Amino acid sequence: MFAPLSPIKPRKLPQQRRSEVTVQAVFEACIQVLLDKGIERLTTTRVAARAGVSVGTLYQYFPNKEALLAAVLQHHLSGVRDAVTGIEEGVRGKSLAEIVDALINALFDAKFADPATSKALYAVVAVVGESDAVMRLTMEAQATIIRLLSTASDRSFPHVESASFILSTAVTGPVQALLDRNGSVVQIDNVRQQLKLLSLAYLRAVSTCHAVELDRA
Amino acid sequence: MFAPLSPIKPRKLPQQRRSEVTVQAVFEACIQVLLDKGIERLTTTRVAARAGVSVGTLYQYFPNKEALLAAVLQHHLSGVRDAVTGIEEGVRGKSLAEIVDALINALFDAKFADPATSKALYAVVAVVGESDAVMRLTMEAQATIIRLLSTASDRSFPHVESASFILSTAVTGPVQALLDRNGSVVQIDNVRQQLKLLSLAYLRAVSTCHAVELDRA
DNA sequence: ACCTGAACACCGTTCAAGT
């Protein structure tokens, strides 16, 4: 979050480094427990044990169970957000079709890189979905989509905010369903193509073509 | 579920009736607690107390907490399924546009009749989503959509199953987001119209027009 | 036939004590 900007400073931070390792271990243990016990049997003691530390240590870094879950979810969501913002330069000024293609591909690559983790985290959303940090990440991704759509060379959107809200939320459902059913690679790819089709069809329906735009003086 | 078909038989079932009342009370109490405590603080003791019975009584009707939550979710989902199947006769043989209109309207009427309850139940899906009964209801709704799309007079679908899977899951996301944000009436209606647009645009993209169909002998 | 509530094993969280 607020990494020191001073360039050469590392070395000899033994304690800090130890705690970093601990936090990372707790993080990974949390996902592991989530994966093979389910959120209902996700226990702080169990997570701590799996991470190789005591409960007390876990509570030194996370004020409570919910904060732990929120942190894990946050980490995952910021990965998704980065994947989406990462395509921004590459598609600037391109056609709507190309933008949609890049967008859906980025989302699928991020979500299905580790499907088990993505699936496990959906249960977490229900518990910490109202968290500020999570809502902020969602809105950041939304803002990026708004910017992306605005740069389309062949189309313009009278209601970009509305369109990107519908688009981003609509795409979520099929992805979630696919994760839930442990879809095969070919099913995943089929849904990916269908979502490109859906997104493009919808966005074209709510946009106006640039070619016929001559309402100047 | 398996109501006796014998016509005149009621009267004098004092005990049964008492238990029916109890079950209903527990049911409603469960939703109440869900609403103002959240699923993380949903406690069997709390639900029982709110229903005006003891924990022991609750466990006489539901083998465990998860079964209770599953039953509540099931009840809600069967309402949604009924809303969808209810439009079936009304739209048989009509145009795709009319079918989509009726479908989205039915879904919105069912989901936003009691938005607070719908919202609260999304957290429950994460806990009992894998339940057989819940999955059966989801598939029944899907099957109805497949039948509906097949009856469209002006269009036919080469891959109805795929199309209805995408459609039904895609529509879920915006509805869920709207419930999460406690959308106003005008926002709800806006999303309703957008989803009709989206559904129609997508379904037209994956269907073939009936007018050009003359591949007979 | 239905209900009660004390009892037990387990979970979230804390804190005095260690290195």
Place this chain on the structure above:
DNA sequence: ACCTGAACACCGTTCAAGT
């Protein structure tokens, strides 16, 4: 600076006892 684990309040579930 970081870790431990016993301790406490609370939750899920059971069961002997009531009406």
